Amino acid sequence: MNGEDLHGSYVAAERQVPVSPGDSAAPFGGPSHKGTAVEETASFPAATTPTAPPAPQSTEGVVPSCEPTIELQRGVPAHVGTRPPTYPSHPLRRPSLRDDDKFAALSPVVLLDGAQIERLTVRAASVRGDSHSWEGSCRQDAMVVTRIGPPEAEMLLLAVADGVGSARYSHIGSDRISQVAAMHLDREAETIHAALWGRDASELRALGRTAVAFAAAELRNQWAASSRHRSRPYADADYATTLHVLLIPTDPGIRDRVLFSVGDGGLFVLRDGHWENGDTDDGEDLLDTRTEALPHAYRSVKATLLRTVPGEVILLGTDGITNPLTQKDPKFARHLADAWGGPEVPSLSDFLWQAQTRAKSYDDDRTVICVWEEES
Known part of the structure; x- marks a missing residue:
């Protein structure tokens, strides 16, 4: 599969995911029901008397979320001097188990x-x-x-x-x-x-x-x-x-x-x-x-x-x-x-x-x- 085919497959998959009940694509590849008798004759529950909103809960003892608000990325290590060293800063080749040195x-x-x-x-x-x-x-x-x-x-x-x-x-x-x-x-x-x-x-x-x-x-x-x-x-x-x-x-x-x-x-x-x-x-x-x-x-x-x-x-x-x-x-x-x-x-x-x-x-x-x- 080439890069274009791979990209196209992702796009196609995204188009099949329904965003709302009225989407033309049904989940899991099933048939669409838009415009069918099932949708046109759908009934809704009778109106009910609104109730008072629940009382606000105390936040005492609640553990705040640990999710970061900003994603931090350090990138490559810093260097001193006018130019970085010639060697790449990321890991390259490593020994193989076939090299007869398992420790390495x-x-x-x-x-x-x-x-x-x-x-x-x-x-x-x-x-x-x-x-x-x-x-x-x-x-x-x-x-x-x-x-x-x-x-x-x-x-x-x-x-x-x-x-x-x-x-x-x-x-x-x-x-x-x-x-x-x-x-x-x-x-x-x-x-x-x-x-x-x-x-x-x-x-x-x-x-x-x-x-x-x-x-x-x-x-x-x-x-x-x-x-x-x-x-x-x-x-x-x-x-x-x-x-x-x-x-x-x-x-x-x-x-x-x-x-x-x-x-x-x-x-x-x-x-x-x-x-x-x-x-x-x-x-x-x-x-x-x-x-x-x-x-x-x-x-x-x-x-x-x-x-x-x-x-x-x-x-x-x-x-x-x-x-x-x-x-x-x-x-x-x-x-x-x-x-x-x-x-x-x-x-x-x-x-x-x-x-x-x-x-x-x-x-x-x-x-x-x-x-x-x-x-x-």
């Missing part, structure tokens, strides 16, 4: 999450980059938003991981390391909480390294067994990924937070309208983490203590967001500072749209988690 084929283009825990509000988004969309490859970033620890030592755990682009299974590495590391950190939650209370940086560093090392060892064993099953050699480099985990006590009396990190990406804090790098060196002689990746670099976990106050916004992200934040042209940083530094926390859909703000030359996967703390 079933991975969604976008992840969106959020939470409100005590006075903390979280918004999180992970979006496939324009370059991966153009190539038809999957999103290699991963993220986790969860709570760990018992009620008396509860912490909000936020994690982002960025699979190394050249690694064959880095999308699996990022997804699994962020989840398994969260489980191992949960086992040490009470000890970590006590170390945060005491601001014990050396203890926190040791706890973070131990948890990440156990997570890496667990996954190495699983991946090595899988490789043997498929009769191919196992290599750490096939699953290479960065990892950043931020722990925030839900107790507002504890103002310190700890960041465990391996590799690029990191943490920023929005203070007085400006983004400040919160992923500072802890002073220990460590390997350059910008060149490190898990599961190989489990000894290179960096622990950073930071202190924030209500009203500041914490941003944890992969380099898809942290790189443009630090570019020489500050338009991107100002745009997100204006979007996320206002008096209201954005809705999930608003946050996703804002997180997709585009900038030329920055086409990698982008994962960003923001935390707002309500002022008392």
